[in-house]
Amino acid sequence: xxxxxxxxxxxxxxxxxxxxxxxxxxxxxxxxxxxxxxxxxxxxxxxxxxxxxxxxxxxxxxxxxxxxxxxxxxxxxxxxxxxxxxxxxxxxxxxxxxxxxxxxxxxxxxxxxxxxxxxxxxxxxxxxxxxxxxxxxxxxxxxxxxxxxxxxxxxxxxxxxxxxxxxxxxxxxxxxxxxxxxxxxxxxxxxxxxxxxxxxxxxxxxxxxxxxxxxxxxxxxxxxxxxxxxxxxxxxxxxxxxxxxxxxxxxxxxxxxxxxxxxxxxxxxxxxxxxxxxxxxxxxxxxxxxxxxxxxxxxxxxxxxxxxxxxxxxxxxxxxxxxxxxxxxxxxxxxxxxxxxxxxxxxxxxxxxxxxxxxxxxxxxxxxxxxxxxxxxxxxxxxxxxxxxxxxxxxxxxxxxxxxxxxxxxxxxxxxxxxxxxxxxxxxxxxxxxxxxxxxxxxxxxxxxxxxxxxxxxxxxxxxxxxxxxxxxxxxxxxxxxxxxxxxxxxxxxxxxxxxxxxxxxxxxxxxxxxxxxxxxxxxxxxxx
Numbered sequence: 001x002x003x004x005x006x007x008x009x010x011x012x013x014x015x016x017x018x019x020x021x022x023x024x025x026x027x028x029x030x031x032x033x034x035x036x037x038x039x040x041x042x043x044x045x046x047x048x049x050x051x052x053x054x055x056x057x058x059x060x061x062x063x064x065x066x067x068x069x070x071x072x073x074x075x076x077x078x079x080x081x082x083x084x085x086x087x088x089x090x091x092x093x094x095x096x097x098x099x100x101x102x103x104x105x106x107x108x109x110x111x112x113x114x115x116x117x118x119x120x121x122x123x124x125x126x127x128x129x130x131x132x133x134x135x136x137x138x139x140x141x142x143x144x145x146x147x148x149x150x151x152x153x154x155x156x157x158x159x160x161x162x163x164x165x166x167x168x169x170x171x172x173x174x175x176x177x178x179x180x181x182x183x184x185x186x187x188x189x190x191x192x193x194x195x196x197x198x199x200x201x202x203x204x205x206x207x208x209x210x211x212x213x214x215x216x217x218x219x220x221x222x223x224x225x226x227x228x229x230x231x232x233x234x235x236x237x238x239x240x241x242x243x244x245x246x247x248x249x250x251x252x253x254x255x256x257x258x259x260x261x262x263x264x265x266x267x268x269x270x271x272x273x274x275x276x277x278x279x280x281x282x283x284x285x286x287x288x289x290x291x292x293x294x295x296x297x298x299x300x301x302x303x304x305x306x307x308x309x310x311x312x313x314x315x316x317x318x319x320x321x322x323x324x325x326x327x328x329x330x331x332x333x334x335x336x337x338x339x340x341x342x343x344x345x346x347x348x349x350x351x352x353x354x355x356x357x358x359x360x361x362x363x364x365x366x367x368x369x370x371x372x373x374x375x376x377x378x379x380x381x382x383x384x385x386x387x388x389x390x391x392x393x394x395x396x397x398x399x400x401x402x403x404x405x406x407x408x409x410x411x412x413x414x415x416x417x418x419x420x421x422x423x424x425x426x427x428x429x430x431x432x433x434x435x436x437x438x439x440x441x442x443x444x445x446x447x448x449x450x451x452x453x454x455x456x457x458x459x460x461x462x463x464x465x466x467x468x469x470x471x472x473x474x475x476x477x478x479x480x481x482x483x484x485x486x487x488x489x490x491x492x493x494x495x496x497x498x499x500x501x502x503x504x505x506x507x508x509x510x511x512x513x514x515x516x517x518x519x520x521x522x523x524x525x526x527x528x529x
Contacts, residue, residue: 012067014038024096031083034073037071044072046075047062047073047075050077050087090233094129105136116140126142131243133239143251147237149235153220156452165193198489202502203502203503240268246274247264247273253282266334276319301313323412351480358517367430372488376390410474411473413469414470416465417469418465420518423513425511431486432455433491436450451465479521483512485510493507495507
């Protein structure tokens with residue numbers, strides 16, 4: 001942690017900490033720690049957290065900012081760590097956030113404006129407040145924070161099993177005594193989640209792991225449809241349509257909420273809201289480790305400008321991104337190239353820039369729900385995410401692999417790649433997983449970007465947008481496309497029977513077929529080169 005903070009501006013103030021009891025409209029009381037600088041106060045920050053007020057949050061959002069002149073209210077959300085009421089993920093954050101602001105207004109030390117900061121769930125609490133922004137809210141810094149839980153859980157058509165069963169397991173046990181946060185304990189938890197994720201049906205398998213904790217898990221699995229009113233209190237798209245508050249967005253290319261961070265930026269930018277965005281080479285959990293120094297320094301600069309009113313150097317550009325293989329870049333906007341640089345799937349596992357003859361015999365693979373391709377890296381909530389050696393996926397007989405010749409020059413890609421497939425299956429209910437990897441000169445394959453789609457009674461062209469990337473594929477490396485029928489346990493297995501995942505127990509294998517001719521990878525390459 002200390003190494004990650006070396007580049008921060010030095011502390012400027014001492015501070016004290018006292019306990020606050022904050023009343024809600026229904027009589028529930030929420031607990032907060034109040035960090036009060038002993039000298040001049042630069043502004044007030046509200047942080048609403050479900051994970052407790054101890055380490056690392058006391059350091060990252062309490063001590064760090066208080067020591068630099070900010071008053072911080074670090075609050076435990078409803079039903080967690082001493083706060084009253086029952087914890088229902090996301091459901092009460094809009095009302096409880098508004099009630100907390102009402103309490104702020106009554107405090108003798110309140111100067112009439114405040115800012116918000118936080119990551120992940122702490123980011124969601126900010127979007128909940130921004131859905132009906134109070135006039136006193138002057139700035140927000142949202143790090144890897146979703147605004148739409150349905151998009152996070154069911155956005156690709158299959159339930160994000162690893163992330164949200166794993167998160168529910170964390171929430172079910174985070175206040176157990178003694179609190180154990182060692183790496184060995186976390187590794188054991190990941191193993192238990194993986195075992196539970198392999199069971200059917202999803203409802204019973206999840207309950208066997210969670211016991212009486214996290215009762216919301218099954219309700220998430222029971223409601224796959226985006227237009228289901230069940231999700232209305234668990235998402236805040238109106239925040240992107242109504243708020244005028246200056247927002248700094250911080251994310252990672254391997255963060256599970258990357259797609260929402262990019263959508264948030266576009267929505268606010270298109271409305272003329274003051275918004276900036278930084279995307280680094282990080283996973284979700286790395287925002288508190290290798291990404292912490294940059295995240296905190298940029299957050300302080302944003303707050304100093306918009307809350308404290310201090311003269312600070314302007315950002316070189318509205319958007320700052322890390323391009324793998326090249327480094328940090330500043331841009332006036334997120335306006336990547338269109339996906340137009342075509343790489344065609346070829347017979348014999350090749351990948352090339354000329355289309356093969358359409359008459360080339362198709363290739364097939366058999367997907368078995370009892371033995372799905374395993375998750376290797378990617379945009380996961382767990383420490384197992386990120387960039388990983390995925391060579392073993394290409395060796396599976398239920399995964400198609402297409403690999404290019406060695407590149408003769410560097411290839412700069414920035415934007416959203418697309419895979420188009422002439423695809424069919426002998427089962428009406430199948431999933432398609434596609435991944436692009438980079439194979440270095442020594443033959444080591446590392447994941448770059450991927451996409452996933454659940455299909456129902458669909459035969460013919462399939463278009464799948466992959467995760468946005470910024471990457472320089474080095475000369476001498478090769479581009480690889482992988483295609484399979486699953487990515488487990490990141491996503492729940494498609495059992496192939498059409499039964500509801502919450503209760504279905506039967507499985508039906510599927511034969512997938514990919515035809516050549518128009519099956520291709522489209523890369524967003526500058527100048528189409």
